[in-house]
Amino acid sequence: MLDSFEILTTSGVVLWSHTYVPVGANIINSLIRDVFIEERIQPQAEDAGSKPTYRKEGYTLKWTAAKDLGLIFVAVYQSLVHMTWIDKLLDNVRKLFTGLYEAQLKKEHTSMVDCSKFGPYFERQVQELEQSADGATASSSTSVKLTPPSSTENDSAEESAPAQNLQRTQRPLYDTSADSTPVPTPDTSRPTTPAQSHLLTGKARPGGKLSRRDRKKAAGMGSAPVSSGDEASIKRKGKGSAKRNRVWGDFGAEEEDPSMVLDYSQADLRDEASENEALEEIKPETWGRKTGKGQFVLKDLDEEMDAIIAEQNAKKETPAASTGIVGSSLGAIGGLFRNVVGGKTLTKEDLVKPLKGMEEHLLKKNVAREAVVRLCESVERDLIGLKTGSFTTIEATLRTSMEKALTKILTPTSSLDLLREIQTVNAGGRPYVLSIVGVNGVGKSTNLSKIAFFMLQNHHRVLIAAADTFRSGAVEQLRVHVRNLKELSKREGGEVDLFEKGYGKDAANIAADAVTYASKNNFNVVLIDTAGRRHNDQRLMSSLEKFGKLANPDKILMVGEALVGSDSVAQARNFNASFGPGRGLDGFIISKCDTVGDMVGTLVSMVHATGIPVVFLGVGQHYDDLRGLNVSSVCRLLMS
Amino acid sequence: MAWHDKDSWLTAAFAPNISTILISFLVAITLPILLHRWIYRRATPTTLPTFLLIGPSGAGKTALATLIERSSVVPTHTSTAPLSIETLLPEPYVPASAHYRSAGDPAYERARRFLLLDTPGHGKLRHFATKELSNPENVRGIIFVVDAAAVADSAGLTESAEYLHDVLLSLQKRYTGAKTSKGPKEIPVLIAANKLDLFTALPAHLVKSHLEKAVSAVRKSRAKGLKDSAIALGGGDENAIEDDRENEWLGEGGEGEFEFRQMEEVGTGVVVRGGNVLGDGGADVKAWFEWVGEQL
Numbered sequence: 001m002l003d004s005f006e007i008l009t010t011s012g013v014v015l016w017s018h019t020y021v022p023v024g025a026n027i028i029n030s031l032i033r034d035v036f037i038e039e040r041i042q043p044q045a046e047d048a049g050s051k052p053t054y055r056k057e058g059y060t061l062k063w064t065a066a067k068d069l070g071l072i073f074v075a076v077y078q079s080l081v082h083m084t085w086i087d088k089l090l091d092n093v094r095k096l097f098t099g100l101y102e103a104q105l106k107k108e109h110t111s112m113v114d115c116s117k118f119g120p121y122f123e124r125q126v127q128e129l130e131q132s133a134d135g136a137t138a139s140s141s142t143s144v145k146l147t148p149p150s151s152t153e154n155d156s157a158e159e160s161a162p163a164q165n166l167q168r169t170q171r172p173l174y175d176t177s178a179d180s181t182p183v184p185t186p187d188t189s190r191p192t193t194p195a196q197s198h199l200l201t202g203k204a205r206p207g208g209k210l211s212r213r214d215r216k217k218a219a220g221m222g223s224a225p226v227s228s229g230d231e232a233s234i235k236r237k238g239k240g241s242a243k244r245n246r247v248w249g250d251f252g253a254e255e256e257d258p259s260m261v262l263d264y265s266q267a268d269l270r271d272e273a274s275e276n277e278a279l280e281e282i283k284p285e286t287w288g289r290k291t292g293k294g295q296f297v298l299k300d301l302d303e304e305m306d307a308i309i310a311e312q313n314a315k316k317e318t319p320a321a322s323t324g325i326v327g328s329s330l331g332a333i334g335g336l337f338r339n340v341v342g343g344k345t346l347t348k349e350d351l352v353k354p355l356k357g358m359e360e361h362l363l364k365k366n367v368a369r370e371a372v373v374r375l376c377e378s379v380e381r382d383l384i385g386l387k388t389g390s391f392t393t394i395e396a397t398l399r400t401s402m403e404k405a406l407t408k409i410l411t412p413t414s415s416l417d418l419l420r421e422i423q424t425v426n427a428g429g430r431p432y433v434l435s436i437v438g439v440n441g442v443g444k445s446t447n448l449s450k451i452a453f454f455m456l457q458n459h460h461r462v463l464i465a466a467a468d469t470f471r472s473g474a475v476e477q478l479r480v481h482v483r484n485l486k487e488l489s490k491r492e493g494g495e496v497d498l499f500e501k502g503y504g505k506d507a508a509n510i511a512a513d514a515v516t517y518a519s520k521n522n523f524n525v526v527l528i529d530t531a532g533r534r535h536n537d538q539r540l541m542s543s544l545e546k547f548g549k550l551a552n553p554d555k556i557l558m559v560g561e562a563l564v565g566s567d568s569v570a571q572a573r574n575f576n577a578s579f580g581p582g583r584g585l586d587g588f589i590i591s592k593c594d595t596v597g598d599m600v601g602t603l604v605s606m607v608h609a610t611g612i613p614v615v616f617l618g619v620g621q622h623y624d625d626l627r628g629l630n631v632s633s634v635c636r637l638l639m640s
Numbered sequence: 641m642a643w644h645d646k647d648s649w650l651t652a653a654f655a656p657n658i659s660t661i662l663i664s665f666l667v668a669i670t671l672p673i674l675l676h677r678w679i680y681r682r683a684t685p686t687t688l689p690t691f692l693l694i695g696p697s698g699a700g701k702t703a704l705a706t707l708i709e710r711s712s713v714v715p716t717h718t719s720t721a722p723l724s725i726e727t728l729l730p731e732p733y734v735p736a737s738a739h740y741r742s743a744g745d746p747a748y749e750r751a752r753r754f755l756l757l758d759t760p761g762h763g764k765l766r767h768f769a770t771k772e773l774s775n776p777e778n779v780r781g782i783i784f785v786v787d788a789a790a791v792a793d794s795a796g797l798t799e800s801a802e803y804l805h806d807v808l809l810s811l812q813k814r815y816t817g818a819k820t821s822k823g824p825k826e827i828p829v830l831i832a833a834n835k836l837d838l839f840t841a842l843p844a845h846l847v848k849s850h851l852e853k854a855v856s857a858v859r860k861s862r863a864k865g866l867k868d869s870a871i872a873l874g875g876g877d878e879n880a881i882e883d884d885r886e887n888e889w890l891g892e893g894g895e896g897e898f899e900f901r902q903m904e905e906v907g908t909g910v911v912v913r914g915g916n917v918l919g920d921g922g923a924d925v926k927a928w929f930e931w932v933g934e935q936l
Contacts, residue, residue: 036720111709112710411766420857616866627866
């Protein structure tokens with residue numbers, strides 16, 4: 001069963017919600033965080049058929065958005081239940097809600113939308129979809145709903161309907177909130193009425209009825225007219241119109257004008273054509289709705305809902321049609337003009353060319369193709385349906401939007417204050433362990449020594465563990481670094497030492513030993529160097545899991561070089577996955593940034609692949625050439 | 641024909657013709673009218689005083705915004721977009737500027753009207769707030785909402801303090817970077833310690849001392865931290881490079897412990913007041929409304 005349904009704005013205000021079973025607010029919050037803000041889960045394209053889903057704590061969430069109005073529609077249900085009609089519900093509710101409250105939603109400087117009357121609409125949608133999903137039983141029940149209680153032509157013998165009719169004809173159009181659960185009416189009225197009404201119609205005006213039936217036959221409808229099935233196929237509109245003109249005499253209903261009857265049959269014929277067409281045709285005419293109301297509120301709601309949905313559908317189709325008609329020259333000139341002056345509503349076609357250019361541009365900046373495609377898609381999703389500001393071209397709009405997307409992807413979610421983390425970990429009485437992994441030759445040891453220098457400047461006691469027991473000269477290289485750092489830090493007050501066990505030993509054990517050695521000897525930071533490994537070599541990568549478990553580092557940083565191209569995505573992914581479940585990388589160090597000029601796309605590719613932030617940038621050959629990431633400057637470089 | 645000919649347009653313009661007189665008469669009459677209309681049109685969009693709602697995610701910013709707007713709380717979720725709300729100061733509170741006005745005065749309502757700008761607090765979406773802070777045109781005050789219960793543990797405290805540090809630093813930069821000797825208009829900050837109804841929440845004065853301590857810790861680690869990559873990559877604009885050259889520290893040159901009192905020197909009064917938007921006994925936001933009234 002559906003647990004909860006919420007309609008909220010992008011600014012976080014819940015406009016309308018219906019809860020069947022209480023669901024914690026954190027479920028939807030985490031959906032917003034993971035999907036909309038951090039974009040960890042890729043939403044599929046809308047036209048892929050089904051709505052994207054998100055699972056959390058045994059709940060499944062499906063959502064859809066009305067971007068131009070800044071609305072998100074979320075349905076929450078238990079993952080155990082398989083619900084096929086949620087997509088349809090989301091779509092219908094979106095259309096209904098936007099159709100009903102569009103004017104209110106477009107108001108500026110307010111978050112208030114008075115949608116207290118949305119309840120009945122929603123309930124009807126749920127009921128309808130639930131029943132239609134129920135299969136065989138549903139088909140009969142829906143037909144009941146669509147068709148009026150069968151005594152269409154003259155229900156003079158029927159007591160309940162006229163009474164209702166009299167009561168309700170004066171009801172205002174939208175005032176339906178009082179009768180929010182109008183279910184039982186059709187079922188109760190159905191079994192009693194058909195036979196009765198048939199007898200009566202036969203008696204009352206045989207001529208009119210006959211002609212009607214003939215027409216029906218001509219239209220190829222029912223062959224057995226006196227069956228209740230035939231009766232059920234008569235649409236409500238016909239019945240409704242009959243009611244409107246009924247005159248109430250002293251002894252119940254008076255005879256009706258035969259010519260009017262002919263009219264109704266025509267209406268009936270039209271109805272039989274197709275549901276949608278009928279709705280479209282009925283909608284503008286007030287009598288259809290008014291009489292529908294006369295019967296019972298259920299149908300009124302249905303009708304209104306269908307009308308709204310149809311209207312929304314029509315609206316979606318019209319722009320395409322209008323451009324088709326106005327078409328060529330005038331439209332094109334207008335479009336060009338709009339492009340210069342602004343105020344143009346962006347469509348997919350408008351964006352194709354500028355996006356292509358943007359894609360090229362980013363590829364030239366060494367962003368991996370995958371990341372480029374994703375960025376462009378998210379920008380496209382953002383922009384479609386948007387109006388360009390005055391005096392801005394599509395290109396300019398696209399540019400600012402892309403800049404925003406880049407900023408969003410590069411900005412870390414939480415703060416990356418290494419010094420503070422060290423402080424908190426040390427307060428717990430153990431050394432802070434940081435290890436560095438990466439592909440061969442990207443500069444792991446160099447960056448490790450840069451970090452060590454940074455720590456020494458902050459007066460930490462640093463132990464460097466040489467866990468690269470594979471490459472010749474790796475330990476010696478670190479020894480040289482340690483000697484240099486000792487010289488440099490003599491005045492500063494920090495202290496540094498090397499922990500080494502020679503070559504050929506197991507790296508994970510050395511790392512674990514180094515940590516215990518550090519806690520015994522009062523070092524408060526342990527930096528572990530590891531051997532470089534190819535990210536797609538399963539044999540080498542598998543040892544990382546053991547390493548992660550034994551050394552249990554507080555932070556695992558991966559060094560990636562800015563020079564690498566589209567391989568960066570695979571590198572980041574494989575390293576992130578290599579530590580086993582529940583453990584991943586904590587950050588990237590992008591080295592050799594000084595060698596690429598403005599082609600710093602690797603940063604974006606790596607963050608895109610994993611959602612893990614860039615902690616440091618290596619920007620030179622010296623110990624102090626380690627920098628924090630400045631998001632805005634990187635964005636500027638990428639967009640320049 | 642040349643301009644000095646007898647029947648050139650210039651001669652006609654200076655000749656005592658009927659048409660010339662008429663045209664000049666028309667111009668003389670209509671020009672002031674048009675000018676007036678133009679200037680009047682431009683002046684009409686009166687800017688409302690704005691209050692910025694800033695704070696880490698989950699502190700209760702949007703809930704507070706809806707409370708101020710409709711005096712009842714609606715359920716809210718994490719924001720992904722800013723929200724601006726035009727609203728009135730609720731009844732018992734009197735704006736400082738309208739203290740001597742009678743309630744029937746039409747200007748009284750105008751004085752109570754203000755714009756509330758709610759910004760998303762998620763780490764990736766703070767650029768909405770920082771953009772607003774970098775150019776605070778009509779901002780009368782900043783309401784920094786913190787979760788008084790989250791401040792009790794170190795992770796929540798750090799997050800709030802870092803954000804607060806950035807906000808205060810940008811306000812200070814705005815003051816010290818001003819070109820005129822008068823200095824820009826003051827922007828006071830209200831630290832609204834929200835969720836005081838919770839059992840674990842710290843009272844307002846403890847929130848204040850905790851935040852002061854945490855902000856000085858942030859300042860210290862910022863001072864020690866690595867430099868920005870802006871210059872090294874060559875992508876920074878001039879401002880960023882300038883910032884880098886003369887590193888600016890919050891408060892009195894970054895010496896000693898930070899106190900909110902120090903911010904008054906740079907035109908930013910900081911007060912901490914407690915309250916709660918949700919809660920069993922209804923919302924208690926009296927202190928915040930009073931503060932807003934003082935700034936209006």
